[in-house]
Amino acid sequence: MTSLLGSKRWIMAAAAAGTLIAVSGCAPSGTDDGGTAAPASTAASEPAASPSSSPSADPTSEAPSSAPTASAPAFPTASPTTEAPTASPSPSEPAAVGTCTAAQLTGSIADQPGGGAAGSVYRTLVLTNASDRECTVDGFPGVSFVDAAGAQIGAPADRDGSASTLVSLIPGASTSTTLRQTNAQNYGADCGLTTAAGLRVYPPGATDSLVLPQQIPACSAASVVLMTVGTLQPAS
Secondary structure, three states, rough: OOOHHHHHHHHHHHHHHHEEEEEEEHOOOOOOOOOOOOHHHHHHHHHHHHHHHHHOOOHHHHOOOOOOOOOOOOOOOOOOOHOOOOOOOOOOOOOEEOOOOHHEEEEEEEEEEEEEEEEEEEEEEEEOOOOOEEEEOOOEEEEEEEEEOOEOOOOOEEOOOOOOOOEEEOOOOOEEEEEEEEEEEHHHHOEEEEEEEEEEEOOOOOOOOOOEEEEEEEEEEOOOOEEOOOHHHHHH
């Protein structure tokens, strides 16, 4: 009985050894690398690098830009030969005629023929445009006596109320008015008798004046009016 069990164990051991040899004989060849070669399934599972999977780096094949391209405005180009004609200058307007100033005028005093009256003398005051520009006078001139230093003596001339007339004076033209002068000696002690060296004349509307020589008795008292003057008129 014991020998039978021993023989069965030997048979089982031999069968196990044969099975081991059979398994070893089925192992794949090519294990000369020490058995460390990667399994074929691992190599097959990795995708092969393809040059077509990455974008091309060729600068000549860049994609077109999405930004719109600016185009030149469609305005007509001005040609130097088609310039608009220059407007011809309009005729210049004549300069406005201004009021005559004393600087533009000369003056004189002339006796009127038969101009004497009781205690008074009528004279003509004449103003002439000595400038190269036309000017106008309109109204009464201001007239007063002055001494040799140009200081006023007594009262200025009264106005006689004559109607005003606008007078245009071209260069060389004259205007005149009547000036009545009373004898200062008629007023006695109230006059403050003195001798005038001339007349100061202000053209109408002017702020400057001219002095016309006239040596004549005058009254220094401002209460005594020795002269009256009318409006300037075109000289006859």
